Every structure is written in structure tokens, then in C-alpha cells.
Amino acid sequence: MKDAKAVRQAAKIIQQGGIVAFPTETVYGLGADAYNPLAVARIFEVKRRPYFDPLIVHIALPADLIKLVKEIPSSARRLTEKLWPGPLTVVLLKEQHIPDIVTAGLPTVALRMPSHPMALSLIKESKCPIAAPSANPFGYLSPTTAEHVREQLGDQVDLILDGGPCTVGVESTIVSFLDGKPRLLRPGGVSLEEIESVIGKVEISPIQDRPSVPGMLPRHYAPRTPIVLDWDKKHLNSYKDKRIGLLAFQESEHFLHFQHIEVLSKKGDFREAAANLFSAIRRLDALDLDLILAEAVPEAGLGRAIMDRLRRATSQEE
Numbered sequence: 081m082k083d084a085k086a087v088r089q090a091a092k093i094i095q096q097g098g099i100v101a102f103p104t105e106t107v108y109g110l111g112a113d114a115y116n117p118l119a120v121a122r123i124f125e126v127k128r129r130p131y132f133d134p135l136i137v138h139i140a141l142p143a144d145l146i147k148l149v150k151e152i153p154s155s156a157r158r159l160t161e162k163l164w165p166g167p168l169t170v171v172l173l174k175e176q177h178i179p180d181i182v183t184a185g186l187p188t189v190a191l192r193m194p195s196h197p198m199a200l201s202l203i204k205e206s207k208c209p210i211a212a213p214s215a216n217p218f219g220y221l222s223p224t225t226a227e228h229v230r231e232q233l234g235d236q237v238d239l240i241l242d243g244g245p246c247t248v249g250v251e252s253t254i255v256s257f258l259d260g261k262p263r264l265l266r267p268g269g270v271s272l273e274e275i276e277s278v279i280g281k282v283e284i285s286p287i288q289d290r291p292s293v294p295g296m297l298p299r300h301y302a303p304r305t306p307i308v309l310d311w312d313k314k315h316l317n318s319y320k321d322k323r324i325g326l327l328a329f330q331e332s333e334h335f336l337h338f339q340h341i342e343v344l345s346k347k348g349d350f351r352e353a354a355a356n357l358f359s360a361i362r363r364l365d366a367l368d369l370d371l372i373l374a375e376a377v378p379e380a381g382l383g384r385a386i387m388d389r390l391r392r393a394t395s396q397e398e
């Protein structure tokens with residue numbers, strides 16, 4: 081009941097041109113009415129996000145998709161029918177009435193139907209599609225609890241809806257359908273394997289070929305403490321005088337050297353690891369360590385999204 085009331089209040093704020101942080105199954109979003117350019121502009125200001133980085137538009141019904149795009153290729157239709165609501169975003173040619181600020185002037189728009197019940201009721205009650213990036217300052221880790229949002233954006237947003245910790249924990253997988261070819265733009269909460277089981281082969285662009293939008297820039301999702309990914313147990317002694325933390329995939333024994341260890345999944349489960357990833361990095365980042373060493377995870381299933389976020393968090397390239 082309390083939740084329903086909070087959602088109604090949030091929807092009212094969205095309709096009046098305000099901005100609301102809300103839970104999705106992937107990460108918390110910072111939303112505004114997608115048809116209100118001024119409200120959307122406030123999202124960019126609060127996040128300190130460059131205007132050339134387009135936002136994802138969130139809808140509550142698959143039928144709303146056609147109102148926002150020129151056409152739906154059959155592979156996109158099959159994929160959304162199978163995986164929506166859920167952590168999948170599709171990029172399609174946009175209808176004209178979507179404001180340019182949402183899509184950074186691109187002829188395309190990114191669309192997603194989230195599965196979190198609070199996100200769905202917020203969109204339905206607001207009676208408009210909701211443009212929303214992740215609710216974090218630009219370049220920093222995405223929030224997976226309401227508390228994360230409060231810590232970083234607290235007084236700058238009109239309301240924070242608390243829907244508990246995000247169950248998926250990494251952002252949605254983004255697939256574009258331009259020139260008839262599905263292409264993976266960002267690995268995420270649904271695995272490539274699952275997507276290919278529905279629509280067949282998906283092109284994977286190397287980072288250099290991707291549109292140069294920040295979520296796809298080498299350095300992104302970064303904590304303040306440097307993270308190192310390609311380290312070797314043999315060299316641990318050389319870090320002797322440093323305060324170092326370990327981001328471990330599974331539990332293991334040889335780790336006497338660390339101030340603090342975060343284990344992503346004791347049983348080595350990718351889903352559990354993804355759900356814990358950003359919270360674990362935040363906890364390490366709060367300890368004033370000199371360095372965080374991260375363990376690599378196998379690049380299959382959700383392991384691909386985890387490794388993508390770790391690489392961007394460790395990259396020195398801006």
C-alpha cells in the first residue's frame with residue numbers, strides 16, 4: 081500500500097516535469113517524461129552527463145513500441161516478444177515526435193520494457209514513456225539500491241522510489257537493428273547466447289567500431305580507487321606495503337594479503353555475481369584502499385557483461 085502511494089506521488093511528479101529515481105531489475109534509473117525536453121534536460125544536468133549521450137526510453141507495454149519507432153523488424157519483434165519485460169534494450173529508427181535531447185539528435189531511439197513491478201506501475205501511472213539513464217553521476221558505477229542513489233544524488237532529485245536491491249545488477253543488453261542486422265552494442269543482463277537462441281547470429285562490434293557514446297567508452301562505470309584486472313598471484317609481494325582489496329569471483333584460500341575481500345558468488349554463479357557486482361565495488365571503494373585487484377570471470381553468459389564492466393572500470397583511457 082505504501083508503495084502504491086509512493087508510485088502515485090512519483091507519477092504526479094513525472095507528469096509535472098520533475099525527475100524521479102526508480103528501481104528496475106537491472107539498476108536504478110533517473111526518469112523524466114520522455115516527451116518533455118525540459119524535464120529531460122534536468123537529468124543531464126543532475127548527472128553531469130554530456131548531451132551527446134542518448135537515453136533509453138522505458139515503456140510499460142510491448143504495444144507502445146510501435147508508437148515510438150518507424151518500423152519493427154521481425155527479428156526485433158521476436159526478441160522483444162520473448163524477452164520483454166526484462167533486461168533487453170533495442171535500438172530502432174525513431175518516430176519524429178521523440179525530442180532530440182532524448183536521442184542526442186540521432187535518427188534512432190533505444191527502448192526497453194523493464195520487469196520491475198514498481199517501474200512498470202510508474203510508467204503506467206505517469207501515462208508517458210519515461211526517458212531514464214542509470215541514476216549515478218556520469219562515469220561512476222550504476223546504483224543497485226535506493227541507498228546508492230541517496231548517497232550520490234540525494235537532494236538533487238525530486239523523489240527516490242525504493243524497490244529494494246536490483247535482482248539483475250548490471251545494465252540491460254543493448255541490441256541495434258539497423259540495416260536489417262542485429263548488433264550487440266552493450267553486453268548486459270540477458271546473455272548473448274540467450275539472444276542468439278531466439279534470433280540467430282548477432283554481430284559483435286569491437287569497442288572502436290561502436291558509436292562513441294559514453295556508456296561504451298573504454299573508461300566508464302569507474303570507482304575512485306584504481307582497479308587492476310590483469311594481475312598475477314606471483315606479484316602479490318610487490319604490493320606488500322599497500323592497502324589492497326580483492327574483488328573475487330568465487331571463494332578461494334590463498335588470500336592473506338588483502339585488507340578486505342568481496343566475494344561475488346561463493347558458488348561461482350554468474351547471476352549472483354552480476355547482482356552483487358556494483359555493490360561490492362562500492363563497498364571496496366569506500367575503504368580508502370590504494371588498489372583493488374579484481375579476478376577475471378569466464379566470458380560466457382552474464383560473465384561477458386561482468387567482464388565488460390570490469391574492463392571499463394579499470395581502463396586508463398578516457
Ligand code: TXA
Nearest residue numbers: 106108109134135188189190213214251252293295296
Ligand atoms: O538497464 C539499463 O539499461 C538501465 C536502466 C535504468 O534501464 N539504463 C541504463 O542507461 O543503463 P544508461 O543511460 O546508463 O545507458 C544507456 C546506454 C548509453 O551507453 C547510451 O549511449 C546508449 O544506451 N544508447 C541510448 N540510445 C542509443 C541509440 N539511439 N543508439 C545507440 N546507443 C544508445
Ligand code: MG
Nearest residue numbers: 213214222295
Ligand atoms: Mg549509465
